[in-house]
Amino acid sequence: xxxxxxxxxxxxxxxxxxxxxxxxxxxxxxxxxxxxxxxxxxxxxxxxxxxxxxxxxxxxxxxxxxxxxxxxxxxxxxxxxxxxxxxxxxxxxxxxxxxxxxxxxxxxxxxxxxxxxxxxxxxxxxxxxxxxxxxxxxxxxxxxxxxxxxxxxxxxxxxxxxxxxxxxxxxxxxxxxxxxxxxxxxxxxxxxxxxxxxxxxxxxxxxxxxxxxxxxxxxxxxxxxxxxxxxxxxxxxxxxxxxxxxxxxxxxxxxxxxxxxxxxxxxxxxxxxxxxxxxxxxxxxxxxxxxxxxxxxxxxxxxxxxxxxxxxxxxxxxxxxxxxxxxxxxxxxxxxxxxxxxxxxxxxxxxxxxxxxxxxxxxxxxxxxxxxxxxxxxxxxxxx
Ligand SMILES: *Cc1c(COP(=O)(O)O)cnc(C)c1O
Numbered sequence: 001x002x003x004x005x006x007x008x009x010x011x012x013x014x015x016x017x018x019x020x021x022x023x024x025x026x027x028x029x030x031x032x033x034x035x036x037x038x039x040x041x042x043x044x045x046x047x048x049x050x051x052x053x054x055x056x057x058x059x060x061x062x063x064x065x066x067x068x069x070x071x072x073x074x075x076x077x078x079x080x081x082x083x084x085x086x087x088x089x090x091x092x093x094x095x096x097x098x099x100x101x102x103x104x105x106x107x108x109x110x111x112x113x114x115x116x117x118x119x120x121x122x123x124x125x126x127x128x129x130x131x132x133x134x135x136x137x138x139x140x141x142x143x144x145x146x147x148x149x150x151x152x153x154x155x156x157x158x159x160x161x162x163x164x165x166x167x168x169x170x171x172x173x174x175x176x177x178x179x180x181x182x183x184x185x186x187x188x189x190x191x192x193x194x195x196x197x198x199x200x201x202x203x204x205x206x207x208x209x210x211x212x213x214x215x216x217x218x219x220x221x222x223x224x225x226x227x228x229x230x231x232x233x234x235x236x237x238x239x240x241x242x243x244x245x246x247x248x249x250x251x252x253x254x255x256x257x258x259x260x261x262x263x264x265x266x267x268x269x270x271x272x273x274x275x276x277x278x279x280x281x282x283x284x285x286x287x288x289x290x291x292x293x294x295x296x297x298x299x300x301x302x303x304x305x306x307x308x309x310x311x312x313x314x315x316x317x318x319x320x321x322x323x324x325x326x327x328x329x330x331x332x333x334x335x336x337x338x339x340x341x342x343x344x345x346x347x348x349x350x351x352x353x354x355x356x357x358x359x360x361x362x363x364x365x366x367x368x369x370x371x372x373x374x375x376x377x378x379x380x381x382x383x384x
Contacts, residue, residue: 009371011359013320014197018363019263023255030251043247045254050208052257057174057184059210061217064245065224068171068193071207072143073100074243075189078219079141079165081106086132088142088164090120091328091340091348097143097169098329102338107137110330110340115347117286118147118299118355122156127341129164135339141165146173146183148285148324148357149199150293154178154186167191171207172296174200175264179290184210189220194245194253199267199294200260202249266362267295270369274298274358277373281380283354297324298360302380304353311356313379319372322357 012018020027034043050062065071081087083105089098091110098108109132111124125142132139141164144152149172157166168187176183184190192198194206209220219238221230227240271293275284283301285293302310311321328348330340359372 008318009368010318011320011364011368011372012361013322013359015361015363016196016201018361019256019259023259026255026258027252030255031248034248034251040247041244043250045247045250046245049245049250049253049257052254053174053184053208053210056182056257056260057190057210058182059184059190060212061210061214062184063209063211063217063220063224064250065207065209065220065243066245067205068169068191068195068198068207069096069099070224070241070243071191071193071209072096072167072169073103074220074223074241075167075191075209075216076100076104076106076141077223077240078216079167079189081140084138085140086135086137086339087140088125088128088132090143090145090147091330091345092118092325092351093145093147093169093329094171094325095329095332095334096171097145098335098338101143102335106140107132107135108335108338109137109139110328110335110338110345110348112341112345112347113147113351115351116283117150117153118351119150119152120144120157121347122153122160124341125157125160129162131339131341139164141167141188143167143169144187145169145171146176148293148299149173149176149296150285151176151178151183151186151291155180165189170210171195171198173294174198175260175294176292178292185212187211188213189216194249199264199296200253200256202252202256204246204249206245206249206253208245263362264292264294267360268292270360270362270364271295271298273369274373278376278380281377295360297322297357299324299355299357300376301351301354302356304350307354307356309382310376310379313382314375317371317375319375320359323352323355324357325355326352328352
């Protein structure tokens with residue numbers, strides 16, 4: 001059905017209800033099985049989910065945990081991060097990325113991102129490690145973020161990172177792949193999130209650590225469970241956290257996994273239509289052969305001075321938009337005193353003023369897409 005641009009509709013930014021309607025009976029049955037067996041903590045669905053995620057990603061070991069933030073925390077505890085260490089990370093990301101670095105008493109060093117794909121710019125790594133050393137810190141690792149669902153350039157990052165470890169913050173990108181492999185296999189450790197709005201979300205908080213290193217995986221398993229030995233449960237061999245995923249969330253995720261790859265393909269269709277519709281009037285996100293994004297967000301760059309007006313015009317048409325992220329982290333109160341390279345991070349700073357994310361989910365019907373496309377084109381082309 002052709003849509004009429006003057007007719008008013010209400011579009012969902014992310015539609016979790018449509019997804020739930022599709023799999024509700026399976027989810028109800030999965031939750032009921034957990035209520036019946038009663039193993040709410042570390043029940044059988046946990047190992048089942050970890051095996052399913054290993055086969056989805058190609059990672060050899062998967063350790064589920066309580067959130068994406070805990071995945072980063074547990075991962076860096078396992079890597080032995082400590083005061084005096086520095087970890088490089090992008091200035092343009094969600095606040096959880098640097099949080100665990102600071103919590104462990106180490107120092108986040110913010111470096112800039114690439115203006116076309118929003119991901120960490122490998123060219124900034126050398127300046128980041130030099131800055132760490134100049135401050136008397138030991139640069140031990142870096143966190144690359146697969147922002148909005150697109151894997152960072154791990155080949156270039158690895159080449160520039162020397163012997164530093166690499167954590168892939170894949171909270172937004174699980175399910176994506178590049179010619180080099182799938183998300184989950186790029187970092188020393190990959191951290192992902194099952195927050196409800198992520199491409200693979202549960203009905204609460206959840207996350208996972210993925211790694212090919214059996215020793216790191218076993219340390220993460222121990223840390224997730226108060227530092228308990230994985231061999232003798234009465235032996236507490238390190239300081240850990242209570243970082244387990246709930247069995248109920250694992251059961252829900254197993255049902256969502258059964259439609260995940262199909263959902264990724266549907267997101268890609270929406271993104272391809274958006275890109276074709278906006279390429280002549282806005283800076284659209286990159287798409288390249290062989291590299292896929294799972295489109296956690298579909299993000300355009302618009303003229304900063306007009307962003308508020310564009311968003312207001314879309315809101316008036318029932319089209320929600322969002323700004324991820326309105327401030328780079330080195331400008332946030334909690335992180336302002338941590339080092340950043342250069343005189344600032346010009347790309348992170350300008351992206352914060354330019355970005356605007358559109359409704360994106362697998363269940364955006366074609367007529368809804370047409371309505372959004374017409375609305376966005378009209379708002380972008382309106383006289384300033
Ligand atoms: C969501 C997110 C996190 C944190 O995940 P939670 O499960 O909410 O703790 C970390 N990094 C990035 C880039 C994210 O988008």
